[in-house]
Amino acid sequence: MGLKEPRPYRYSLRIAIDRKSGVDLEAAPAFRIKVFGAGRGGAQMYSIGQVAELTGFSIDTLRYYEKIGLTKPPERGPGGQRAYSEEDVRMLSSLHCLKVTGLSLEEMKAFLQEGRCFANPAFPLSAEDREIITSRTRILSEHLARMEAQYVALASIIGQTKEKLDFYNGILEKETVIK
Structure with a gap:
């Protein structure tokens, strides 16, 4: 399963530049896009909401998998917000494929160990x-x-x-x- 592109949103944007944390693009209050210049090699980083949309997992599931150690904790941006890399999204997409087949959490953990x-x-x-x-x-x-x-x-x-x-x-x- 390949990466899905995030759906385009038509909102006016507020752009704030913070020298420490990078660029903060804020759309409508319900959807935030974060781009962190300090990401792995300056690569595209995704918010937890974007990752949920791209992978098919709910935000709660992503947090739970991190809590039980099934996934590694993502980088953190300003204010402690999760910032997922392309590699994280690919791994989570693979994990979703395993979940769809019905593998247990223990089997998925062993598979990804x-x-x-x-x-x-x-x-x-x-x-x-x-x-x-x-x-x-x-x-x-x-x-x-x-x-x-x-x-x-x-x-x-x-x-x-x-x-x-x-x-x-x-x-x-x-x-x-x-x-």
């Missing part, structure tokens, strides 16, 4: 990389086996439900023929 991304792996793989990939493969294989078992159980329930519907629809059809 090494914090490595293998989008463009360097070959030959190091022993450490091979170990990380093997661990992730095991986690996903076990999860897939559970999902397949759930799928079989659900297919059985769906079949039984269809049989019941056919039975009751048959009764209703017989009644209309008799009338």
